[in-house]
Amino acid sequence: MRAGYNVRGIVRSELTADKVHRAFPEYEEELSLVVVPDILRTKAFGEAVQGVTEAAAIEGTINILDSITRNAPQVRQVVHTSSFGATLDPSKGTWPGHVYTEADWNPMTYAEVVHEDTTVLAAYYAGKAGAERAAQDFMATETPPFDLVTTCPPYVCGPIKRLTASLAHLNTPSMEIYRLMSPI
Template sequence: MTRETILITGASGFIATHVVNAFLRAGYAVRGTVRSEEKAAKVHRTFSEYSERLSFVIVPDIAQPYAFDEAVQGVVGVIHTACPFKAEVEDKERDLLQPSVLGTFNILNSIQKYAPQVRRVVETSSFAGMLDISKGNWPGHVYSEADWNPMTYAEATNANTPDIATYCAGKAMAERAAWDFMARENPPFDLVTICPPCVYGPNANATADLVKLNTSSAEIYQLMSPMSKPSDPLPPPVVWVWVDVRDVAEAHLKAFEVPEAGGQRFLVSAGNHSSQKIADILRDHVAEVQDRVPLGKPHSGMGGREVYGVDASKSEKVLGLRYHPLEETVVDAARAFLRLEQVV
């Protein structure tokens, strides 16, 4: 039996590895893009049981024209997760905005030219593309698919704008570029965008490195690493809402498979959280690290802060998502980190 092939870009990433797993388990053949043969080999080892259904194309730079021309040929769907992120950059436009926007345009353009059989593209966008940083904690506001990050290109490239704010603006610009492409070109495929906030959960790929964790994973690990101690202050999370990486992967699979998802944008989130809640879970449920974890003000929840909320009901209704509880997510993430500590 010939299996349908799905292209998953950035296949060595934290989220993408779980997306690859979701599609392989669902019976698809997966073609992944990675930046080097070394990454391809490591991801292949992660999924050795599916080796006959997993292949790779090397794409060193997604911002280069024609980067995806080869990769898209022969696939029926594309899951575009690739988007470089650096906490500090030399050039905001070159290092943050262009890779995000051009990478999105390049893959849609390649699909239109070389992959007429593609039915649907699912793009990994971000809650960052919804977040209005100027509003701060914005008590009383409930973010939904109707919200867009309002930062302009001029503001995003301003030298005084923090790099993280530029990254957030770039996610919005990349997603808008995708929807603009669809409206302008009217291609034969449709588009779905998935917008997760802080993504937590177990690192499941062979490229995971405790020294170079993705930003959201590092948020949890810094609270339990051998370098942390009970007297350390608790840092605020990047944003006050979260989701389990396995639920994000399921969202991508359902976004491709569910007919009604076509042409829609989905906020995927399990709700609010805080560093205090994560620290409490680590201390109460992961005995190996309880003496490392900062105390803060135990079991004070959100610490008396009033912050924005989220409405992810659309993802539950249309995609059928059921979200992991924070306790399970944090414990599973911690167990994965502890396994990685044994490897070092």
């Protein structure tokens, strides 16, 4: 936004949208938010991607690599956190016994999932795979002075930054951990 870009973000509720707008009042014109309460619903992001010209995960990854190349010559290694979803090929099913390697890729592109009747998770995975491919292409064409290491974790969790007033407002990873610890 500071660089003149318009940014469209996705939030889960109007309450969150209000909080974000209050946190960034100087970007009232550049920041738009779309409320998507159920990100697992098919076509949940339909409105959010209308008119979007670049996928944030892909463009964001390239922007950070380019910035490091131009402004941080002391950096020797960059760790890119992708997702296990970038390696999943939905046509293979659960693929029992398969050992995943760097040769495994999710074949869907971000452009395909935006224009097809796919789930939000499929769009997320395609975006992660696209960002990872873009990072590898960047490394091959720009030959920066650092190494790139990509990790594809199946799950990421950590401490909650802000405690919420109710369980209904926990983020997905925290809710899953809560469910594991809760009595049946």
